[in-house]
Amino acid sequence: MDYKQDKLNYKFSWFDWFCLWYPPGWLILFNRHWQKYHADPDGWNWLEYILFLIPAGFYLALLIRWLRLGCSFPIQQNREFNPNYQQAFRQEILAPIAKYYFRGELNQVENLPETAPLIVAINHAGMSFPWDFLVLAYLLGEKRNWTVQPLAGISLFEHPWMIWWLPPGWSKVLGGVRAELDDFADAVSHRIILLYAPEGIRGPGKGWFSRYQLETFHPSFISLSDRYQIPISPVVCLGSEFLHPWAINIRKVGKIFGLPFLPISFLMPIFALFPSMGVWAMKTRLSYYIQPVCFPENSANTNHTNAYRRAQELKENMQKQIFELIKKYVKN
Structure with a gap:
């Protein structure tokens, strides 16, 4: 399908607004939008969507779909990043979620560069889908x-x-880059706008009681910034800690299920009844504070020790900004 010609072709209907404000329906939003633009015979159907909305109905929907697919997994397809679909998804699905649910806002925009390429480095928290x-x-x-x-x-x-929640290839088609060093380096070499969390998976895995404490920054983004002479735009996010509040990480159990982290909170019994809520998060205001740009150094002078030191200096500066912003909110 021609995404450009069908720009804004997906109309946000009353059913979509219902799904937005009824947490088990978020998974329906993502899949319905995908099916508008892609042939998806292995995807969820309307009967299964309705089952998402009732307690424990997801398990029946999963069984029905599994039987419908001949007791097998959805077919994996080789898909590539499609910026036109990303734009359609951004305008037709992300826009109402970002504006009306998470109330996202950019602050200190004067620090944001005008042109690409750029590595945008952000603190990462929430113990949930990466909203x-x-x-x-x-x-x-x-x-x-x-x-x-x-x-x-x-x-x-x-x-x-x-693979069961979302269409195979969904993350890649929307522009996701696998968090592996070779993929990271390849993406940076193509001089794109890359959104990166220097804390890695330790960020969302740190849990509620360490929500404002930054984890050690991996130095790879400093080395790649110097190698390809790409500036780094640090961004401090406040509000992500409330995406899944009061959650703690049960690491050992998470490893059994092959999960990067396993959040346990008062919400988990609800998630157990409505697994389609896995892409949902609590309503919060996501506020982003853009910090001054960090320019690359001469790559000839970059080594692991130097890159690590500069990564931790950036971490300390962002940590300072987080604490100052928190104090400001407390006073107000």
């Missing part, structure tokens, strides 16, 4: 008309739960 990433990608796209590609955890691409 802090998706909303920032939406806001940057709207502000600068950029095509933003986020570096995403491998589990977002290939974990069996994700």
Whole structure:
């Protein structure tokens, strides 16, 4: 399908608004939009969508779909990033979620560069689907008309739960880059706008009680910034800690299920009844504070020790900004 000709072809109906405000329906939003633009014979159908909305109905829907597919997994397809579909998804699905649910806002926009390429480095929290990433990608796209590609955890691409939840290839088609060093380096070499969390999976996995404490920054983004002479735009996000509040990470159990983290909170019994809520998060205001740009150094002077030191200096500066912003909110 020609995405450009069918721009805004997906009309946000009363049923979509219902799904937006009824948490088990978020998975329906994602899949219905995909099916508007892609042939998806293995995807969810209307009977199964309705089952999402009732307690424990997802399990019956999963069984029905599994039987419908001949007791097998959905067919894996080799799909590539499509910026036109990313734009359609951004305008038709992300826009109402970012504006009316997460109320995303960019602050200190004067620090945001005008042109690409760029590595956007953001603190990462929430212990949930990466909404802090998706909303920032939406806001940057709207502000600068950029095509933003986020570096995403491998589990977002290939974990069996994700393959059943979302269409195979969904993350890649939307621009996700696998969080592996070779894929990271290849993406940076193509001089794109890359959205990156230097804390890695440790960020969302740190849990509620360490929500404002940044984890160690991996130095790879500093080395790649120097190698390809690409500036880094640090962004501090507040509000992501409330995406899944009061959650703690049960690491050992998470490893059994092959999950990067396993959040346990008062919401988990509800998630058990409505597994389609896995892409949902609590309503919060996601506020982004753009910090001054960090320019690359001469790549000839870059080594692991130097890159690590500079990565931790950036972490300390962002940590300072987080604490100052929190104090400001407390006073107000």
